[in-house]
Amino acid sequence: MKTGQVHLLFRSHSRHWESNRFVYPVLSRRSQGLSIGINLNPDTRCNFDCVYCSVDRSAYKDSDPGVDPELVRMELRELLRDVRSGRFWTSHPFDHTPSLLRRLNDVAFSGNGEPTICRRLPVVCQRILDVFHEFSIQDMKIILITNATLLHKPHVIETLECLDRHHGEVWAKLDAGTELYYRMIDRTRVPFERVLNNILYTGRQRPIVIQSMFIRWNGQPPPPSEIEAYLQRLKWLNDNGCRIRLVQAYTVARPTVCDTVLPVSDQTLDSIVDRIRQIGLDAQSYPAPADQPMDRSV
Ligand code: SF4
Known part of the structure; x- marks a missing residue:
């Protein structure tokens, strides 16, 4: 095939x-x-x-x-x-x-x-x-x-x-490190703190997988300060007893309803995965498919 x-x-x-x-x-x-x-x-x-x-x-x-x-x-x-x-x-x-x-x-x-x-x-x-x-x-x-x-x-x-x-x-x-970015990407009224606490308590009871989506929204990838804040959240979860078995860092692989969403580049995703591994967590990147008909330049 x-x-x-x-x-x-x-x-x-x-x-x-x-x-x-x-x-x-x-x-x-x-x-x-x-x-x-x-x-x-x-x-x-x-x-x-x-x-x-x-x-x-x-x-x-x-x-x-x-x-x-x-x-x-x-x-x-x-x-x-x-x-x-x-x-x-x-x-x-x-x-x-x-x-x-x-x-x-x-x-x-x-x-x-x-x-x-x-x-x-x-x-x-x-x-x-x-x-x-x-x-x-x-x-x-x-x-x-x-x-x-x-x-x-x-x-x-x-x-x-x-x-x-x-x-x-x-x-x-877990798509963000700050309340502001979380609200911008996930567009919800649920407080970010509740998501973090729920992940923490659930991960204390059993190993869990974290899935994080990284995208370019309105042409912009997540700013470096947001990536830093995201890594700090992962570190906080890990330091406080959340058993994170794997972090899956991925980007859009299918058409989205909002037409201003594009995948981040493979390099961006790989560098985030490297940083996650540096804090002692296992991580895997899931880049956009090679034939994704989207602008992959950034
Ligand atoms: S990706 Fe879609 S279905 Fe999943 S949490 Fe977001 S809005 Fe809901």
């Missing part, structure tokens, strides 16, 4: 699969395998409005019927059955997947909004485990990808405790 076709597969993060409402497959560049997404926000609800988000919220419907854990269970069951039987790999566009990548890697709460907004999250988590049990799956990761704003809520704590018992991982977003 041509490299360009693999890149297109990696870049295609459609949250639609057949007639499913919640469950969708994604070929993941990070895991080099298939990730099954659980989109608990088909209504696109989020308490952030990140400038780099790829979700168009203009069609937001307040009348959305919400999350049905039983339907999540059924959709996941069907998809796993198709993957097991091989039927999945004959369906477009996954029929183009190279054989080395035809492996199931994880199930991830990730979709068109913040998954922890869903109060039925613990029930959904249990339904996923029911399906794993049915398919005799014992060691597949369940990843909660979150903006960390609600990690202190009882229904989220209950979910985290469930994930701790079943190969769960938390990937928490």
Whole structure:
């Protein structure tokens, strides 16, 4: 298969699969395998409005019927059955997947909004485990990808405790070092301090992954002072007992709703990763794909 076709597969993060409402497959560049997404926000609800988000919220419907854990269970069951039987790999566009990548890697709460907004999250988590049990799956990761704003809520704590018992991982977003930049990039009313404290307390209970997005916004990469402040936040988390297993520094890889967002250069991302490693944390950079049709000069 041509490299360009693999890149297109990696870049295609459609949250639609057949007639499913919640469950969708994604070929993941990070895991080099298939990730099954659980989109608990088909209504696109989020308490952030990140400038780099790829979700168009203009069609937001307040009348959305919400999350049905039983339907999540059924959709996941069907998809796993198709993957097991091989039927999945004959369906477009996954029929183009190279054989080395035809492996199931994880199930991830990730979709068109913040998954922890869903109060039925613990029930959904249990339904996923029911399906794993049915398919005799014992060691597949369940990843909660979150903006960390609600990690202190009882229904989220209950979910985290469930994930701790079943190969769960938390990937928490930290996009800034200062309140000002955080508000500019993530466009939210949630105080930055709450995000930091939630990451700290969650990371004291179990190892976590930090995901940080670096972009050029209105033509400008994050200023050096902002990078310094960001590194100080990571250091503060680490010094205070937050177990950061990995920092994923990435940039935009897909079209965004705001048209003034561009990826930072590979050099910028690599230099940030070097600085993170200098404070004793493991870090990985995820640059924009080489064929990204964007101005990559800065
Ligand atoms: S937190 Fe995620 S879903 Fe919400 S606006 Fe930001 S990128 Fe989009």
